Amino acid sequence: MFKLPRSLRLYVAxxxxxxxxxxxxxxxxxxxxxxxxxxxxxxxxxxxxxxxIQVVSFIVWLGISLIAAVVMHRLASAxxxxxxxxxxxxxxxxxxxxxxxxxxxxxxxxxxxLDLEQIGAFFVAAVRGSLPFDxxxxxxxxxxxxxxxxxxxxxxxxxxDLKDRTYSAVALPAIVRVRVIDHRQSxxxxxxxxxxxxxxKVSEEMPAVAGARSFAALPLVSxxxxxxxxxxxxxxxxDLTPDRAQMPVIMGQYVxxxxxxxxxxxxxxxxxxxxxxxxxIAQRARGSLNPDEILHATVDELAKVLGVxxxxxxxxxxxxxxxxxxxxxxxxxxxxxxxxxxxxxxxLAARLGRSLFVPDVRKDSRFSEPKTAGILAKLGVIAIAATxxxxxxxxxxxxxxxxxxxxREWTAExxxxxxxxAQELRGAIAAAEAFEQQRAAVVELERLNRAKxxxxxxxxxxxxxxxxxxxxxxxxxxxxxxxxxxxxxYAGDINKDAxxxxxxxxxxxxxxxxESGRMEIHRESVDLNAIVNEAxxxxxxxAPEHPLSLRLDPMVGEVSGDRDKLTQVMANLLSNAVKYSPxxxxxxxxxxxxxxxxxxVVRDHGMxxxxxxxxxxxxxxxxxxxxxxxxxxxxxxGLPIVRQIVQLHGGAVWVxxxxxxxxxxxxxxxxxxxxxxxxxxxxx
Amino acid sequence: MSKVVFxxxxxxxxxxxxxxxxxxxxxxxxxxDGKEGLDLIARLRPDVVFxxxxxxxxxxxxxxxxxxxxxxxxxxxxxxMTASVQREQIDECFRHGAAGHLAKPFTMAELRARIAQxxxx
Numbered sequence: 001m002f003k004l005p006r007s008l009r010l011y012v013a014x015x016x017x018x019x020x021x022x023x024x025x026x027x028x029x030x031x032x033x034x035x036x037x038x039x040x041x042x043x044x045x046x047x048x049x050x051x052x053i054q055v056v057s058f059i060v061w062l063g064i065s066l067i068a069a070v071v072m073h074r075l076a077s078a079x080x081x082x083x084x085x086x087x088x089x090x091x092x093x094x095x096x097x098x099x100x101x102x103x104x105x106x107x108x109x110x111x112x113x114l115d116l117e118q119i120g121a122f123f124v125a126a127v128r129g130s131l132p133f134d135x136x137x138x139x140x141x142x143x144x145x146x147x148x149x150x151x152x153x154x155x156x157x158x159x160x161d162l163k164d165r166t167y168s169a170v171a172l173p174a175i176v177r178v179r180v181i182d183h184r185q186s187x188x189x190x191x192x193x194x195x196x197x198x199x200x201k202v203s204e205e206m207p208a209v210a211g212a213r214s215f216a217a218l219p220l221v222s223x224x225x226x227x228x229x230x231x232x233x234x235x236x237x238x239d240l241t242p243d244r245a246q247m248p249v250i251m252g253q254y255v256x257x258x259x260x261x262x263x264x265x266x267x268x269x270x271x272x273x274x275x276x277x278x279x280x281i282a283q284r285a286r287g288s289l290n291p292d293e294i295l296h297a298t299v300d301e302l303a304k305v306l307g308v309x310x311x312x313x314x315x316x317x318x319x320x321x322x323x324x325x326x327x328x329x330x331x332x333x334x335x336x337x338x339x340x341x342x343x344x345x346x347x348l349a350a351r352l353g354r355s356l357f358v359p360d361v362r363k364d365s366r367f368s369e370p371k372t373a374g375i376l377a378k379l380g381v382i383a384i385a386a387t388x389x390x391x392x393x394x395x396x397x398x399x400x401x402x403x404x405x406x407x408r409e410w411t412a413e414x415x416x417x418x419x420x421x422a423q424e425l426r427g428a429i430a431a432a433e434a435f436e437q438q439r440a441a442v443v444e445l446e447r448l449n450r451a452k453x454x455x456x457x458x459x460x461x462x463x464x465x466x467x468x469x470x471x472x473x474x475x476x477x478x479x480x481x482x483x484x485x486x487x488x489x490y491a492g493d494i495n496k497d498a499x500x501x502x503x504x505x506x507x508x509x510x511x512x513x514x515e516s517g518r519m520e521i522h523r524e525s526v527d528l529n530a531i532v533n534e535a536x537x538x539x540x541x542x543a544p545e546h547p548l549s550l551r552l553d554p555m556v557g558e559v560s561g562d563r564d565k566l567t568q569v570m571a572n573l574l575s576n577a578v579k580y581s582p583x584x585x586x587x588x589x590x591x592x593x594x595x596x597x598x599x600x601v602v603r604d605h606g607m608x609x610x611x612x613x614x615x616x617x618x619x620x621x622x623x624x625x626x627x628x629x630x631x632x633x634x635x636x637x638g639l640p641i642v643r644q645i646v647q648l649h650g651g652a653v654w655v656x657x658x659x660x661x662x663x664x665x666x667x668x669x670x671x672x673x674x675x676x677x678x679x680x681x682x683x684x
Numbered sequence: 685m686s687k688v689v690f691x692x693x694x695x696x697x698x699x700x701x702x703x704x705x706x707x708x709x710x711x712x713x714x715x716x717d718g719k720e721g722l723d724l725i726a727r728l729r730p731d732v733v734f735x736x737x738x739x740x741x742x743x744x745x746x747x748x749x750x751x752x753x754x755x756x757x758x759x760x761x762x763x764x765m766t767a768s769v770q771r772e773q774i775d776e777c778f779r780h781g782a783a784g785h786l787a788k789p790f791t792m793a794e795l796r797a798r799i800a801q802x803x804x805x
Contacts, residue, residue: 464767468789469696475792476704490703497696 008073015065023058102126116262120153123255130247134235138162141228144267161208173205180217188216188245191237214240220252222260282424291432300328302421309333310402344372346398349386356386357410383408387422391430466497507637514644521562521648528556535570545584553592565645572638573602581606600667608659618643686803687711691721691735704792718742732802733762748780
């Protein structure tokens with residue numbers, strides 16, 4: 001059925017009404033005019049004439065009105081078309097202007113130094129203008145510090161789900177990861193229902209986009225570096241097309257450079273912050289040359305920076321023998337206790353030779369074995385970072401930073417911090433140890449040097465004294481009138497001094513030989529009691545004021561040893577006992593069997609030895625130099641010789657003493673030396 | 685003739701000095717350490733004192749200091765006999781007011797010459 005356009009019907013109705021109104025108005029005017037002119041037309045008589053005129057004029061008016069209506073309608077529709085076309089042209093131009101404006105606006109907004117959030121906000125606002133109002137826009141940026149993508153700006157209905165999220169590269173949907181992150185290509189899905197399976201997977205991997213009808217992920221690349229990606233989520237199929245994504249892509253190019261700069265600044269700041277901390281620690285470490293002090297200060301500082309609740313330092317030769325030597329704990333956190341050895345995580349880190357970061361030991365299969373889990377639970381360990389410290393290739397210590405309060409995802413930043421501090425620590429401790437060694441070496445050298453110069457003065461004094469006698473007496477024998485008896489006497493004195501000199505030289509050379517391992521001992525079976533007896537008999541005439549009593553155990557019998565050397569030991573000990581008891585006093589020598597050893601004791605009632613010198617008197621020139629001992633002749637070599645001989649025999653020598661009361665020298669010698677030595681020889 | 689006091693702890697050197705000076709005209713007295721020496725010096729007021737440095741009880745330097753501290757003995761010259769010929773030790777002797785130094789081993793001629801140097805006549 002033909003249907004008139006709506007506007008035409010309106011015009012027809014309007015013109016019909018108009019025609020009718022005009023008709024009745026004209027009719028009315030005619031009637032009045034005719035009546036006034038005296039013409040009365042009787043309806044009945046002239047009806048046909050009048051009515052035919054009326055009908056004709058009505059039809060004429062109606063036709064004119066209809067024609068006007070059509071013309072009006074045509075005009076109106078033409079006008080409307082023209083208007084529509086004009087308006088359309090105007091809109092697309094404005095849109096272009098708007099987009100260009102937002103690009104310029106964006107680029108000028110990005111001109112200044114900005115942080116990532118500010119850049120993100122500008123970017124999202126700029127992109128927003130070219131996209132449907134209900135599209136969700138999210139900007140994710142690669143944060144080098146977190147080593148993950150982080151949402152820096154999000155806008156739109158789904159923004160809440162996307163805000164403040166971080167995604168490690170593997171946490172992003174696979175297709176986004178491969179296409180956008182790895183290959184740096186745009187991903188635009190106009191209609192997510194076109195590939196339901198693929199979209200289902202994406203939705204699972206990224207729940208925030210579930211139910212979206214179109215989706216785009218656009219890479220942001222600056223100077224060859226992927227700095228982030230823009231994600232667009234549309235609620236209607238076709239909201240996103242490659243064409244529609246053009247504008248965001250272009251804007252993305254502008255913004256990528258700014259993001260890159262902001263990231264660089266941020267990374268540099270983070271690096272600077274870390275370096276500041278490390279250098280502070282290093283400075284403190286270098287300020288001290290005490291390895292313990294360095295360790296303690298460093299660990300305290302790092303524990304506080306990391307915000308952990310406990311830090312533990314354990315040392316050991318190997319990972320199996322760890323021993324807690326230092327720990328720091330936050331207030332209210334129980335300590336593990338010094339000497340604690342059960343440290344499963346530190347031990348594993350030491351064994352692997354690298355740092356270990358455990359977010360939650362309760363969920364880590366490496367520590368799920370009941371015994372291990374029990375130990376960790378007892379120590380309250382939840383999150384832990386452990387790093388081994390190696391010095392000179394040797395495992396030296398293990399540092400562990402522990403959370404007893406919560407689980408913790410250790411970041412790459414934490415790892416870098418711990419590693420660089422461990423590195424500093426290594427250097428500082430190595431330096432401190434080297435210094436300590438150097439210092440000890442210098443101290444030892446100084447000591448040796450002092451001992452040497454002491455020796456020079458002792459030797460020069462001791463040598464020159466007998467030389468004075470020899471020279472003086474021989475001079476007198478040469479130049480003076482002497483009796484035969486005087487001659488004999490002086491010759492005897494010269495002889496005595498010559499012996500004294502000889503003894504000193506022999507002792508020096510002997511000790512040199514023994515200390516350098518060039519002294520041989522000639523083993524034979526010797527009767528130790530007989531040696532003691534002989535030495536005592538030789539001493540007696542020279543020590544009339546020292547009653548010498550022997551308490552010899554007949555069970556001692558024979559031992560294997562060098563007769564001459566053992567005789568020298570007894571002679572030295574006895575002569576010391578006499579020399580250092582200037583006021584006389586009994587000297588007691590006893591022997592006894594003690595298990596497989598013979599124990600010889602020489603006790604005097606002399607001046608005694610100060611506590612600090614009980615060990616040093618056995619060292620070369622370690623003679624106690626005091627006013628009291630000044631007049632006592634000695635080379636400072638007697639006891640060192642005793643010790644060397646006894647040690648060559650596989651025995652030991654030590655002294656107990658009380659100043660003013662006397663000294664007790666102990667010598668032990670193994671009895672079965674011969675047998676064992678022979679076995680050893682046979683075996684070799 | 686001069687009066688001489690020797691302080692020496694080594695018995696052999698004591699004997700040597702005694703023997704060497706027996707035939708001389710000097711009045712020789714010998715002490716075994718500084719303390720004994722100081723007693724002798726105070727009593728005898730010798731013309732010269734010869735002293736070893738390393739001695740028990742009171743060493744040579746302490747003896748010299750003790751003498752300087754007493755107005756009646758301060759003027760008596762003291763000659764140190766030392767085994768060391770190291771410069772520092774000889775300097776040390778003169779810091780303690782030595783009038784001379786005799787290095788061991790010394791000849792009898794040296795000894796006599798040194799005594800003569802301090803003799804009154």
